[in-house]
Amino acid sequence: MQSLGNDSELAVKKDQKYLWHNITPYSEKNPPMIAASASGSWITDIQGNRFLDGMSGLWCVNVGYGRKELAEAAYNQLLALPYFPLTQSHLPAIALAEKLNEWLGDDYVIFFSNSGSEANEAAFKMARQYQQQIGQHYRHKFIARYRGYHGSSLGALSATGQAQRKYKYEPLAGGFLHVAPPDSYRRPAGMTVEEFNLQCAQSIEDMIIWEGVETVAAVIMEPVITGGGVIVPHQVYLDRVQEICRKHGVLLIMDEVICGFGRSGRKFGHHNFNVKPDIVTMAKGLTSAYLPLSATAVRKDIYEVFKDNSDDYGHFRHVNTFGGNPASCALALRNLEIIEQEKLVERADLLGKRINTEFTELLDHKLVGDVRSFGLVTGVELVEDKVGKKPVDLSIVKGIIAECKSKGLIIGKNGDTVAGFNNVLTFAPPLSSTDEDIEFIIDTFKSVLNGG
Numbered sequence: 339m340q341s342l343g344n345d346s347e348l349a350v351k352k353d354q355k356y357l358w359h360n361i362t363p364y365s366e367k368n369p370p371m372i373a374a375s376a377s378g379s380w381i382t383d384i385q386g387n388r389f390l391d392g393m394s395g396l397w398c399v400n401v402g403y404g405r406k407e408l409a410e411a412a413y414n415q416l417l418a419l420p421y422f423p424l425t426q427s428h429l430p431a432i433a434l435a436e437k438l439n440e441w442l443g444d445d446y447v448i449f450f451s452n453s454g455s456e457a458n459e460a461a462f463k464m465a466r467q468y469q470q471q472i473g474q475h476y477r478h479k480f481i482a483r484y485r486g487y488h489g490s491s492l493g494a495l496s497a498t499g500q501a502q503r504k505y506k507y508e509p510l511a512g513g514f515l516h517v518a519p520p521d522s523y524r525r526p527a528g529m530t531v532e533e534f535n536l537q538c539a540q541s542i543e544d545m546i547i548w549e550g551v552e553t554v555a556a557v558i559m560e561p562v563i564t565g566g567g568v569i570v571p572h573q574v575y576l577d578r579v580q581e582i583c584r585k586h587g588v589l590l591i592m593d594e595v596i597c598g599f600g601r602s603g604r605k606f607g608h609h610n611f612n613v614k615p616d617i618v619t620m621a622k623g624l625t626s627a628y629l630p631l632s633a634t635a636v637r638k639d640i641y642e643v644f645k646d647n648s649d650d651y652g653h654f655r656h657v658n659t660f661g662g663n664p665a666s667c668a669l670a671l672r673n674l675e676i677i678e679q680e681k682l683v684e685r686a687d688l689l690g691k692r693i694n695t696e697f698t699e700l701l702d703h704k705l706v707g708d709v710r711s712f713g714l715v716t717g718v719e720l721v722e723d724k725v726g727k728k729p730v731d732l733s734i735v736k737g738i739i740a741e742c743k744s745k746g747l748i749i750g751k752n753g754d755t756v757a758g759f760n761n762v763l764t765f766a767p768p769l770s771s772t773d774e775d776i777e778f779i780i781d782t783f784k785s786v787l788n789g790g
C-alpha cells in the first residue's frame with residue numbers, strides 16, 4: 339500500500355491491472371469499493387467515504403471491525419508458535435476444540451481446515467469413509483437442496499443448489515442430488531406452512547427410497563438457507579428430516595458456515611430446532627473472518643470408527659497444511675470469548691427482531707412480497723405482483739442496492755440469475771452493531787424503498 343500512498347486513482351488503475359475479483363467483473367468506469375480501514379460496523383474507503391456494513395463482509399465479521407484483542411491474540415501466538423501441523427498437535431487447537439465442544443453442547447471431535455468449502459469437503463469424505471467402514475459400501479450419495487450454497491470447490495459446489503454458480507463448470511462431482519427447499523412463501527395455495535414443510539421433508543425420504551436406501555451417505559443442509567434467499571423452515575421440517583435420516587442410516591450434515599457463532603440468535607443455527615446433527619461444518623464467524631479458519635465437528639461415535647480401526651487404511655486420509663493454524667485458533671478462542679462476554683448471541687436475537695418488526699411494516703409496499711428473519715439475518719423478497727409472486731427484474735434489485743450504497747449503507751442480495759431467483763435483499767450486520775447502527779439501517783432502507 340505504501341507505493342500507492344493516498345492516490346486513489348492510481349489504486350483503481352492498479353486494481354484493474356493486477357487483481358481478479360470474486361464473482362463481480364469491474365471496469366475502470368465501474369470500479370470496486372477499495373476499503374482502507376474499519377471500526378465497529380463501519381468501513382472507510384480510500385476516498386474517505388464511510389459505509390455501514392449491513393452484510394458483515396460476506397456474513398462473517400460477527401464481532402465487528404477493529405478489535406484490538408483479536409489482533410493481539412494472533413500477534414502473541416505468532417511470536418510463540420506461528421505454525422505446527424495438525425498431523426500432530428498444539429495448544430491453541432486443543433483449547434479451541436474443547437471450547438467448540440462446549441458451544442455445540444454435545445460430544446463432537448473437531449477437524450480444522452481453512453474455509454467453509456474445505457470444511458464441507460472434509461465432511462463429505464468423512465461421511466463416505468464412515469459408511470464404508472461400518473460396512474455400508476454403496477453409500478456414496480449426498481442429498482442437498484436447490485437454492486442452498488455450500489462452497490466453491492468442486493465437491494462443495496456440487497452440493498450447492500444454485501445453477502448460476504455451477505453451469506459453466508459442469509460436469510461436477512458425481513453423487514450429489516437436490517430436492518426443493520421449504521420455501522413457504524411460494525407454497526401451493528390451500529396448504530398450511532406446516533403441511534408444506536412436511537411435504538418438502540418427505541421429498542427427501544422419497545429420494546432416498548428412489549435412489550436406493552443403501553446408496554445414500556448423507557444429507558447436507560444449512561439450518562436456514564441464507565445466501566440462497568433466507569428460506570426459514572418450519573420447526574417440523576428439521577424434526578422430520580432428522581427422523582428420516584436416522585430411519586435410513588443417512589448422516590445429517592449441518593452447514594453452519596453462516597448460521598453459526600450467534601448469527602441465528604442462538605450459538606448455532608440448529609440450536610433453534612430439535613436436531614442433533616451428525617456432522618457440523620463452520621467457518622466465517624469462528625474467527626469473525628479476521629483470519630482464515632474452519633472446522634468440521636463430528637459426532638464422537640463416528641470419529642471412533644476411524645480411530646479404532648487397526649488397519650492403517652481406516653484412518654481419515656485427509657491433510658491440509660494450514661488448517662488449524664495456531665494464530666487462527668488463538669484468535670478464534672478470543673473471538674468466542676468476546677461473543678460470550680458481550681452477550682452477542684442474545685444481542686443478535688434482539689437486533690434481528692427489531693429489524694424484522696420494522697421491515698414487516700414494509701409489506702404494504704407494492705414491491706415487498708415477503709420479509710423473513712432468522713436471528714440477525716433478514717431477507718426482503720421483492721415481487722412484481724403479490725399474487726403471481728413473479729420476482730422483480732434484477733435491475734430493480736441492483737438499483738435499490740446502489741441507492742442504499744449512495745446513502746452509506748451496504749446490503750446484499752441472493753443470486754441465482756439462471757433460475758430467476760435474485761430478488762431477495764439481504765441484511766446481516768455485525769452482532770455488535772449499536773442501536774444507532776440498526777436505526778441507520780432501518781431508516782436508510784425504508785427511505786430508499788419509499789423513493790426518499
Ligand code: PMP
Pocket residue numbers: 396452453454455456458487488489490560564565593594595596621622
Ligand atoms: N457454506 C455456506 C452456507 C456459505 O455461505 C459459504 C460461503 N458463503 C460456504 C459454505 C463456503 O465458505 P467459503 O467461502 O469460506 O469457502
